[in-house]
Structure formats: C-alpha cells, structure tokens
Amino acid sequence: MKKLLSTLFLLLVTNLYAHTLIMNIMDNDDNTMTIAGTFSTGQSAVDALIRLEALNNGAILFQKRLPDDGELTIAIPKEPYQVVLDGGPGHTIVKEGIAPIDGFDVTKITEIKQPKKLSKNMTSRNSWSLPYIVLISITLLLIVLSIYVSKRNTDKIIRMIQESKQ
Amino acid sequence: MKETTIFLKQRLQRVHVAAGITFSLVMYLAVFFGIFAILLPYIQVWEKPSRHIEYMDVTKIDYATMIDPVISDPNFPTNNIQITLPGYQHDPILKVSHQFVEPVYFDPNTKEQINNEGDQSQLAKFLNHMHYGRPLKTFGYLIFGFVAVGGLFLIIGGLILVIMIKYNNNAKKPISRFSKLHRKILTWVFPPFIIITLTGALMNIGYTASAPMTYLVSKGETHRIFDLTSPILFPPIQNVEKQNISADMLPIGELIQKASTINPAIDFQKITLINWKDISAQVKIEGYNPYMPFLNGISNKPSITLSAVDGSLIRQHKVMDKHWSGLFFDSMYFLHFLFGVDTFTRLLIATIMSVSAFGLGFGVLLWLEKKAKKFPRNIPFYHWMAKLSLSVIIGVLPATALLFAMQWTLPFDLKDRFIWQEGIFFVSWLATFTWSLYRINSYQAAKEFLKLAGVLFILSPIFHYINSDFSLIQLWYQGLVQIVSVDIGLMIFGILLLIVGFRLPQKNNEIQKFWSKDL
Amino acid sequence: MIFKNIYKTLSTPEKSGRRIGLFRTLCAIFGGLIVAYLGMTLLVFLIPTEASKSITIPLMLNTLAWAAIALWISISPTKWIALLRSVIPSFIFAIAITFAYYGSK
Numbered sequence: 001m002k003k004l005l006s007t008l009f010l011l012l013v014t015n016l017y018a019h020t021l022i023m024n025i026m027d028n029d030d031n032t033m034t035i036a037g038t039f040s041t042g043q044s045a046v047d048a049l050i051r052l053e054a055l056n057n058g059a060i061l062f063q064k065r066l067p068d069d070g071e072l073t074i075a076i077p078k079e080p081y082q083v084v085l086d087g088g089p090g091h092t093i094v095k096e097g098i099a100p101i102d103g104f105d106v107t108k109i110t111e112i113k114q115p116k117k118l119s120k121n122m123t124s125r126n127s128w129s130l131p132y133i134v135l136i137s138i139t140l141l142l143i144v145l146s147i148y149v150s151k152r153n154t155d156k157i158i159r160m161i162q163e164s165k166q
Numbered sequence: 167m168k169e170t171t172i173f174l175k176q177r178l179q180r181v182h183v184a185a186g187i188t189f190s191l192v193m194y195l196a197v198f199f200g201i202f203a204i205l206l207p208y209i210q211v212w213e214k215p216s217r218h219i220e221y222m223d224v225t226k227i228d229y230a231t232m233i234d235p236v237i238s239d240p241n242f243p244t245n246n247i248q249i250t251l252p253g254y255q256h257d258p259i260l261k262v263s264h265q266f267v268e269p270v271y272f273d274p275n276t277k278e279q280i281n282n283e284g285d286q287s288q289l290a291k292f293l294n295h296m297h298y299g300r301p302l303k304t305f306g307y308l309i310f311g312f313v314a315v316g317g318l319f320l321i322i323g324g325l326i327l328v329i330m331i332k333y334n335n336n337a338k339k340p341i342s343r344f345s346k347l348h349r350k351i352l353t354w355v356f357p358p359f360i361i362i363t364l365t366g367a368l369m370n371i372g373y374t375a376s377a378p379m380t381y382l383v384s385k386g387e388t389h390r391i392f393d394l395t396s397p398i399l400f401p402p403i404q405n406v407e408k409q410n411i412s413a414d415m416l417p418i419g420e421l422i423q424k425a426s427t428i429n430p431a432i433d434f435q436k437i438t439l440i441n442w443k444d445i446s447a448q449v450k451i452e453g454y455n456p457y458m459p460f461l462n463g464i465s466n467k468p469s470i471t472l473s474a475v476d477g478s479l480i481r482q483h484k485v486m487d488k489h490w491s492g493l494f495f496d497s498m499y500f501l502h503f504l505f506g507v508d509t510f511t512r513l514l515i516a517t518i519m520s521v522s523a524f525g526l527g528f529g530v531l532l533w534l535e536k537k538a539k540k541f542p543r544n545i546p547f548y549h550w551m552a553k554l555s556l557s558v559i560i561g562v563l564p565a566t567a568l569l570f571a572m573q574w575t576l577p578f579d580l581k582d583r584f585i586w587q588e589g590i591f592f593v594s595w596l597a598t599f600t601w602s603l604y605r606i607n608s609y610q611a612a613k614e615f616l617k618l619a620g621v622l623f624i625l626s627p628i629f630h631y632i633n634s635d636f637s638l639i640q641l642w643y644q645g646l647v648q649i650v651s652v653d654i655g656l657m658i659f660g661i662l663l664l665i666v667g668f669r670l671p672q673k674n675n676e677i678q679k680f681w682s683k684d685l
Numbered sequence: 686m687i688f689k690n691i692y693k694t695l696s697t698p699e700k701s702g703r704r705i706g707l708f709r710t711l712c713a714i715f716g717g718l719i720v721a722y723l724g725m726t727l728l729v730f731l732i733p734t735e736a737s738k739s740i741t742i743p744l745m746l747n748t749l750a751w752a753a754i755a756l757w758i759s760i761s762p763t764k765w766i767a768l769l770r771s772v773i774p775s776f777i778f779a780i781a782i783t784f785a786y787y788g789s790k
Contacts, residue, residue, distance in 0.1 A: 047243035048266045065243055065266075068405075088266040131582045135589035139596060146600045150550075153606055157548045164542055170762065176702030177760045184705060318752035326756075360749075367748035376744060379722065382786055383729040383736040391744070394737045491741040498745055 021045060023085040023093045028073065031100050036071045037085050044070025049086040051119070052097065054079055058118050076100045084119045094119050175331055182323045183533065187551070189316035190530050191558045196310055196366070197523045198562060199297035202290075204504060204516045205655075207256040210290035212652035213573050214283050218636055220644055221258045222274040224251045224434060225426070229260075229418035232272040232279075236262050237442060243267060246403055247439045249418070254435040256648045286583045289573050293566075298370060301588075311370030317363045321356050328353055340681035341539075344532035351525030355518050358501050362519075365502040399465040399492050406440050406448055413445040415474045424477045425451045425470040429484070431458075432468050433506060439474070447474035454506030458485045460497045463505040509651075530555050546606045553602040560615045561598025563663065567622030568594050570656060574629040609672050616667030623660030627653035696765035709759050709767045716771025717755030723778035725750055730785035 026034045037045035050072055052062040061077050081097040202209065211217045229249070237247055243264045250261040252274050259280060263269035271282045299306025328349055337343040352359070376391040384394055396402075422434055434453040441447045452469035455462050462468055466488040471481040488496075504512055534555065538547040569591050576583055598615060605611035630653060631637055641650045671680045699706075725743035732739035754774075761767035 045266070047245065047264065049241070063241070065241075086266065088264070089268055091266075129582055129585070131585040131589055135585075135593055138593050142593065142596045142600050146596075146603050149600060150553075150603045153548060153603065156606070157545060160545050161542060164544060173698070173702035173762065174760060177705065180703055181705055181756070181759045315748050315752050318749050319756055322753055323756050364745065364749050368745055372744060372748055375722075379726045379729070379740070379744070379747075382726055382782060383740055385736075385786065391740070394740060398737050399741075489738055491738045495741050495745070 021048070021085065021087040021091045021093055023083070023095060025083055025095060025098060027076075027098045029101070031076050032073055033076050033098050034071055034073045035083060035085075037066050037087070038070060045085070045087060046070055048088075049084075050074075051084040051086060052077060052081050053084060053118055054081050055118070056080065078105045080104050080106075082118065086119070092119055175327075178323060178327055178330070182320060182327060185316055185323070186320055186529055187533050189313045189320065190526060190533075191555060192309060192313040193317050194523060194526045194530075194559055195562070196297060196299075196313065197519055197526065199293055200362075201516050201519050201523070202293040202566075203297045204512050204519065205652075206290045206294055208648045208652050208655075209293065211256055211258070211648050212630070213289040214287050215578065215634060216271070216273075216280045216282055217258060218634060218641075218646060218649065219258050219273050219280075220275055220646070222252050224253060225419050225423050227252070227260065227274045227419055228277060231277045232260060232274070233262055233418070233439075236270050237439070245408075245439075245441060247442065249437040249439065251422075251435055251437065253433075283578060286578055286580075287573070288584050289569060289587075292569075292584075292588060298366065307370045307374070311367055311372075311374075314363050314367035314370060318360065318367065321352070321360050321363070324349075324352060325356065338682055340678060341532065341535045343681045344528045344535055348525055348528040348532055351521055351528065355522040355525065358515070358518055359522055361498060362502045365499050398489055399495055403438060403440065403450065406446055408441045408444050409446045411445040412443060413447065413475050415443060415447060416477050418449070421449050421472055421474065421477055422451060424472060428470050428479060428482065429468065431455050432470075435467075435506070442474065445475060448472065448480055449474050452483075455485050456506065456508065459507065459511075460500045461485050461493050462488075462496055463507075464496045464499040464503055466492050466496045527559055530559065547608070548606055552608055553599065556602045556608050556611060556615075557595070557599035560612050561595060561602065563619035564598065564615050564622060565591050565595035567619040567626065567660070570626035571622045571629060574626070574633045607672060609670060609677060613667050613670050613672060616663050616670065620660045620662075620664030620667055623656050623663060626656045626660075692765065694764075695768065696763050698763045705759060706764070708764045709761060712761075712764075712767040712771045713755040713759035716758050716767075716775070717751050720754045720758075720771065720774045720778070721747060721750035723775055723782060724754075727778050727781050727785065730782065 020039065022038050024036045024038070026036070028034060035050050037048045037050070039045060045066060046068055047065050049063065049065050051060060052074075053059070054061055054077075056079070061079075061081055062074060064072060064074075066072060076098060078100060083095050083097050085093040087093070233249065236242060237244075243266055246264065248261075248263045250257075250263065252258050252260055258274070259282075260272040260274045261269050262272070269282070271280045272278065273280050295301060299310035302309065333345065333349060334342060335346050337346045373391055377389040380391045380394055381389040388394060418437065422437075425432075425434065432453040432455050434451050436452050438450040438452075439447070440450065448471055450469055450471045452467040455468050462485045466485060467483075468485050469481075469483045470479065472478065473480055486493075501515065504515060534547075534549065534552050537549055537551070541547050569587065572587050572590065576587060580586065601614070602608065602611050605614070627638075636646075636649075638650060638653060641653075671677045695708075725747045728743040728746075729736060729740050732742065758767050758770045761770055
C-alpha cells in the first residue's frame, strides 16, 4: 500500500532524461581498474570509446572501444590522468582517474611532440561569447524601449479619452 | 431546466474563451513552426552548400570505395554500423554512422567525403525546435505540452458549442465575420488537428509523466516507459555471434537489388551492417512502404535481413508483422511525422495546417474585437494583448524571413554562426513587439510587418543564387528539384505577403468595410 | 457546523454561468489530470494483454482524456459537483487499480 502511494507522488519526475550515458570506474585493488559504460536504461554502451588522457599534457595513454560485455579492465597508469567515455557527438563523460596503490609517480611523464587539449564533460558551454553579449544587450535595450513606448502611448490614449469626455 | 441549459452554454462559452485566449499564441506558434517542420526535408537540403549535389540511384552506387576506408579505421566501431542511403528525407548524401561516433558524409557521385556544415547550419532543425519549445529546454517542453492539452480541451469544447448553440452566420460585422471563420475553419480541420495535437502532447509531457503508470502496470519492475515499450516498438537488432573468419562481402548495391526483388514495395532508406567482413556478416535493409500509409514509418519499419556473404534471406519484417500496438502507434504518429510520404501529401497537410493557423488567428481577432467595443468610437484600440498578438502572429513573419535571408548571407565559416542567426531572429522578433507598441494603429504595423516579410522572403532565394553559385536553371537541369521548389516556394510566399501587406486597410472605416464585405 | 457552511457555499449555484472561478479551474486542471491518469492506468490493466503491449493506447489517449474530463469538470453547475466529479472517479479508479495491482501479482 505504501509503495502504491509513494509511486503516485512521482508524478512529474524521473523520466526527463531517458537515455543518458553513465560511466562507472571500479578499483580492483591490484593496480587495475574496471571501467563500465551503460545507459541510464541499463543497456550496456558497447563500442563506446574509453580513453585515458594524461593530465599534464593531454597525451593519450590508452584508447579502446568497449567490448560486447560493456566493460574493460586495464592497468592504472602511473602518472595523473583522466578517464574519458566518448559516446559520440554531445556525449562525453570525464572523470578523474583512480591513483595506483603506491600513488602517482610524478617523474613518469609520457612525452609527446605537442601538448594536447584535455577532453571536457560535454555539458558546459561558453555562455559569454561575443554574440551572446551583443544580442543580450540589444534584447535589454528593446525591453526598456518597449516599456517606454508603451507608457508614452498609453498616456496619449488616456489623454484622448479624457478629452473626448469633456 | 431551461435556465440550467442557458448556464451550461454560458459556462461552455466562457471556458472556451478563457482557455482559448490563454493558449492561443503558443498554439499558433506550434502550428506556424510546425508548417516549416512539415517542409523540413526540403529546407534542410536547401540550406546547406554540401547538399547541392545530384541524387543517385541507390542500386548504382559504389559503396565499397566510400565505406571500406571508414570502417577499416581501427578507431571506428566494429558492429551495427548504419548507412543512410541517398534519398532518405530527400538528402542526396550517403551517411556512414554509428551511435558513438560523428557521422561521415559522402557525395555518392564523386565518392569523396564531404564537409558537413554541422552546427554551422541548423535552419531546418531550428524551425523544428521552435515547433515544440526546445529553445526553452524542459520549461519549453512542458509549456508546449500543456498548450497541446489545452488545444484538445478547446477542440472538444468548441465542437460541443457548435452543436449546442445556433450561431448566426450572417457575418455582416467584423465580430460575426471572425466568429464564422473561426468556427467554420476549425470545424473542417479538427480531425487531423486533434490527432496531431494529441501526439504532440504525448511527446512533450506524456512520456515525462508516465513513470507512475509504468511502475504500476509493470508491477514494480520499472518506472521507465521505454524499458516497457522498446522491445515491442523499437526492438533492438538481434545479436549475431561473430565467427572471426574473414569473408568477402557481396556489393551493397547488389544486396539492395536482392532486397528489392524480395519486397519491391519498400523504399529502402537505411542499412545496418552486422559483423561486416566476417563470415557471419548480415545486412539489415529497412525502409518505408508507401502503399501502406499510416501503418509504417515510425516504429514499424519493414526490413529485409540478408546474409552479406551470399545474399540469402535470413529474416523479413513486413508491415503487418508488427504487433497491433505498434500499428496503432504508427497510425497515430503518422500525420504528425509524415516520415517517407510524398511531396503532395506533405503539401496537403501543410495547407490544412496553414488554414487552421488562420482559424486560430480569427479566434484571437474575435476576442480583440469584443474588447475593442469597450473603447470609445474615435479612440484607437490600444491593448497589451492586441500588441502581443500582433508581434507573435504577424511579427514572427519578418523574423522568420530574416532567418531565411541570413542563411545565404552569413558566411558559413563565421565563428558562432548559428548563435548569431538564432539570436538575430529572436532580437528581430522582439523588435516587432517594440514596434507594435510604438505604432498605435495595429493595422498599420501589420502592413509594415507583412511588407517587410514579403521583401525578405523574396530576397532569400536571390541571396541563395548569388552565394551558392547556382542559378535556378542550373539547379533545375541538375535535377535538384527539392532545392528549386524551396526557392520557388519562398518567392511565392513573399509575393503573397506583399500583396496582403498592400491590400490590408489601415483606416478604421475601411477596416470595418473590409471584414464586412463578401470575401 | 463548519462543514455544513462549506457544503452550503460550494453547492449554491451561481446566478450566471459567465464566471468559471478559480475553484472550478483548479478542480478541472488537477482533478481532471488525476481522474484521467488513474483511468488510463486502469485501462492498461483491463486490456487483456501484456502491459508492454497494452500501455500504448492508454498512454496515447491520456492527454485527450485529461482534456475531456477537465472540460466536464469545468462546466459543473456548482463547485460541489465539480469537487465530486474530481474526487469520486479518482477514488473508484484508485481502488480498482489497487485490486488489479495486488490481485494479479
């Protein structure tokens, strides 16, 4: 009965994000970790790309697509890194990597010719670029102008009504 | 008893008017942008330079040259690769895609990879988003969803009113003219309108609120509706065990021909490659059966699965193989999505929706005319709802026309191109509100908006010709009929708006005569 | 006494039908939603097939049912009848769903 009643209170929630990508990282306590990719529906994210990126220069330390079981067990890198689940356009999840048992060895740095940009979670957007600033400024100006014009014309109409009554 | 009936009619009328004016503007926007959404396949081809290419017969394309380098890339997923065939949604390109990667686009004529404009060109997508409130995200979905329910409320109430009340159809005054047009139009268009609105409400709020229902009917197994319905409506591709033995694949063109022989009624649209290059490889070729409208195209996609090694038939899914709930689902959604339908059907539905937009507009005019009666005769009618309605219903026309004009004037490599385009659209639309408030005479403002919209719509195809290096003749001779039709459509629409803009009266006595005479 | 006064206020019909009022509006919107939702949930149980197959029709008709029931509630002759139209069907459907939920478990 309680279950029945409590479900009725779920009226407006929960189903807004039916198909979100989720990444789970489990420390196996033997300097390896298991990375699993799933959808919020429980379906495994087979073929989604797992990438380990070095934090100091963006070097790709490891890269492989999830196999049929949706999980990968890999060795934990010795240098600081982040784990990226690349689920295609607009679906990138980034999490900080688990440290090995003895901690990160900061002398161990993978050398690459040119530092690369680190992947970011695909949720944030640069909201304050030039077009936003210009367009929002014009919008505010138009709103102020609308209020002014509306007040001016309303006063004019009221004057006309008063004059017509006289 | 007589008094009860009078009160009932009064209440019905009151509730219809109150709900009508509350929901009218958002409902109009859903219908207005919905008309552009119906024409989305044509607009999305018109807007992109990369789509100004000739259509190819899907059985004569050299798929291997394009697909093999893509799927041989070790970073590309290995299974369930989807190929979208040229002609799907009138798009002439070949697309190789997978859930977890950016699609790769090819010109099937030259077999070269093309640079898809992507986020830089989103005109058709944006117009579709405006149709269901997406720019405002969850808030927009909810508002448009509730308005759709309001629309259903109004249709049912309106039909009961028309049955119960003996309306005067003389139409000698503007009020009676607006009332007659509002009733007549919506009485005729309500059947498709009610089905389209119902499915719209379901998409925007029906699924969102389905958690408790799903939990109860599944006896606590799940609260996600898609967990319950996906196996029936959108069953996943059956897992085929890979043998890890390489094998030569039959050419895809040949496989499509074999599929056409098995079921010639299907217009093939997409191919899924399963275990490609392995001895267990299969191709699932799915499409739409135009001879069975209403029963397929949405969740029900007839398909043929063949062995990619020898072309033998593994599985076939015909239209009537679908479970009755899937057939019902498709029949309800058919009018809303119109997937796979021909141009004539699209234009017919677009015309019906345009007429219903007029029906909604006359309802608003009726309400405003009743409010205007309270103003003294020689005082101009200046009401916030009149100005808001003017900018939403008429002001949206020059703003949308500007969108089309900007499509072929803004450089495609401009940084944040779409943000500029989208932003200028909204700012210009807001500017029409400011102008509506500034111009005391609403008819004068309406004429100005219509003329501006007309000019901009006429200029849009001209900008297209100048900046695309294609003329109307060239497009026609190269068989790019879809693109030509958009240019011609924009031109005709612009001319119509100009004509209406010039003919619409401005002075009070002329306005009264205009709406009272036999139109 | 208080309940008698409340009942009297709610059950007195207005002198004209030109005003709907906040009470009827809220009963129509929320009452209509609850009645329609519970009614359609019950319909899923009544359709003689698996839930995954039978849920399609009620889910689709849910919003239409909400609109129709909201209209029915909004044109009630009195506020009391509007309240009854919201509460009684909800109650009946809720009981029926409870039986259906636990009965076939």
